[in-house]
Amino acid sequence: MADFHFCCSECGLEYPEDPALLVCPECAKSQAPGGATRGVLEVRLESLPDRWPEADTRDPRFLEAFLPVRGAESFPDYAAGGTPLTPAVRLGKALGFDRLWIKDDSRNPSGSTKDRASLLVAAKALEYGLETVAAASTGNAGTALAAVGAAAGLETVVFVPATAPEAKLVQMVAYGARVLPVEGTYDDAFELCLAACREFGWYNRNTALNPFTIEGKKSAALEIARSLGSRRPEVVVVPVGDGVILSGIAKGFADLRAAGLIEDVPRLVAVQAEGSAAIAKAWSAGAAEVRPVPGAHSIADSLTVEAPRNGRLCLRDIRESDGGAVTVSDDEILAAIRELASLSGVFAEPAAAAALAGLAAAREASLVDTPDAIVLLVTGSGLKDLPAAARAVTRPEPVPATLDAVAARLRLP
Numbered sequence: 001m002a003d004f005h006f007c008c009s010e011c012g013l014e015y016p017e018d019p020a021l022l023v024c025p026e027c028a029k030s031q032a033p034g035g036a037t038r039g040v041l042e043v044r045l046e047s048l049p050d051r052w053p054e055a056d057t058r059d060p061r062f063l064e065a066f067l068p069v070r071g072a073e074s075f076p077d078y079a080a081g082g083t084p085l086t087p088a089v090r091l092g093k094a095l096g097f098d099r100l101w102i103k104d105d106s107r108n109p110s111g112s113t114k115d116r117a118s119l120l121v122a123a124k125a126l127e128y129g130l131e132t133v134a135a136a137s138t139g140n141a142g143t144a145l146a147a148v149g150a151a152a153g154l155e156t157v158v159f160v161p162a163t164a165p166e167a168k169l170v171q172m173v174a175y176g177a178r179v180l181p182v183e184g185t186y187d188d189a190f191e192l193c194l195a196a197c198r199e200f201g202w203y204n205r206n207t208a209l210n211p212f213t214i215e216g217k218k219s220a221a222l223e224i225a226r227s228l229g230s231r232r233p234e235v236v237v238v239p240v241g242d243g244v245i246l247s248g249i250a251k252g253f254a255d256l257r258a259a260g261l262i263e264d265v266p267r268l269v270a271v272q273a274e275g276s277a278a279i280a281k282a283w284s285a286g287a288a289e290v291r292p293v294p295g296a297h298s299i300a301d302s303l304t305v306e307a308p309r310n311g312r313l314c315l316r317d318i319r320e321s322d323g324g325a326v327t328v329s330d331d332e333i334l335a336a337i338r339e340l341a342s343l344s345g346v347f348a349e350p351a352a353a354a355a356l357a358g359l360a361a362a363r364e365a366s367l368v369d370t371p372d373a374i375v376l377l378v379t380g381s382g383l384k385d386l387p388a389a390a391r392a393v394t395r396p397e398p399v400p401a402t403l404d405a406v407a408a409r410l411r412l413p
């Protein structure tokens with residue numbers, strides 16, 4: 001049983017647990033530029049374990065030690081997290097990095113990091129006895145909610161831009177969610193979901209708006225620290241849209257330091273798509289506020305957002321970690337899909353491959369150096385957006401079923 005309270009990331013006011021409380025009511029009174037979420041609440045645990053739990057990181061008994069739930073039994077049977085952290089030696093050699101790891105979060109059950117947040121939100125919905133959970137999503141958050149909802153017996157409603165990649169849409173329908181492809185942007189879907197939750201009384205899993213989304217994603221940091229041990233990571237490279245994954249990672253390392261289980265927190269490098277770079281722009285300008293980018297666009301649908309919902313807190317977390325932010329073009333993302341796949345065996349969707357593209361940009365910007373111990377967070381599977389990946393490769397034409405044709409095609413002697 002982990003007791004906790006909420007603390008407003010903007011004004012510092014504290015609140016007790018309350019299923020109806022999403023953001024700080026005081027800060028929510030003022031309007032953020034472009035409608036980004038005001039008064040994002042952070043979870044503060046009253047106590048943290050002073051040693052690593054013996055259970056495996058995917059075991060609810062591991063999670064209950066670090067996450068704000070009544071107990072291990074709060075979690076539905078859904079194997080989110082516990083993804084491999086693998087040395088990327090060939091990739092590192094090719095790029096000139098000595099110590100590079102891939103945290104392969106495409107190996108989550110629904111294929112993305114979003115499973116981590118959805119698992120915790122579902123656990124809280126079950127604790128609160130709520131029946132229906134809704135989310136706005138560029139695709140993966142809704143898919144993850146639909147999947148964990150199926151495992152937990154929760155009704156799910158998902159609002160996605162109608163332009164979301166087909167695999168994500170098909171996946172969430174297959175899991176049994178009620179899916180509303182919205183004629184508009186992700187930001188439009190976000191507002192519609194907000195209004196619908198108010199009107200119909202659903203529990204809202206919208207990213208950053210629901211404080212358990214940041215908290216749930218921190219399990220990725222716990223796993224990285226647990227498996228690297230004394231070979232602590234110096235840099236974690238994180239693809240960023242709304243900025244919730246990055247803040248979740250920051251929160252995980254902050255909790256571990258508070259618990260005395262690690263000494264230093266790694267620098268966090270945010271990677272944004274050039275056409276959707278509100279947070280990176282604010283970081284470069286040294287600004288306090290994140291200004292929205294009207295008409296945000298990128299091949300990385302999971303990173304495309306006009307007003308990052310967690311912009312403010314994400315910016316704070318980048319700065320406090322002594323990290324930085326970079327942007328990458330669609331062409332660099334496409335090249336990174338191929339490079340990552342062919343040099344590490346990890347097939348990533350565009351948003352996830354952006355982490356690799358961002359590593360090169362981060363070196364150019366002197367945010368990382370060759371000997372640094374670096375973890376790339378690969379956030380989603382390439383199978384989620386095959387049309388994008390198809391742009392990164394040339395599909396070979398069929399050959400006649402003869403050895404001559406094989407020799408000719410492969411230019412064998």
Ligand SMILES: *Cc1c(COP(=O)(O)O)cnc(C)c1O
Pocket residue numbers: 112113114140141207239240241242243244245246302303349351352379380381
């Ligand atoms: C959601 C998502 C991101 C970005 O996460 P934010 O919390 O919005 O910054 C990156 N990659 C993938 C695959 C995602 O689904």
Ligand SMILES: [Zn+2]
Pocket residue numbers: 008009010011012013024025026027028039
């Ligand atoms: Zn506040």
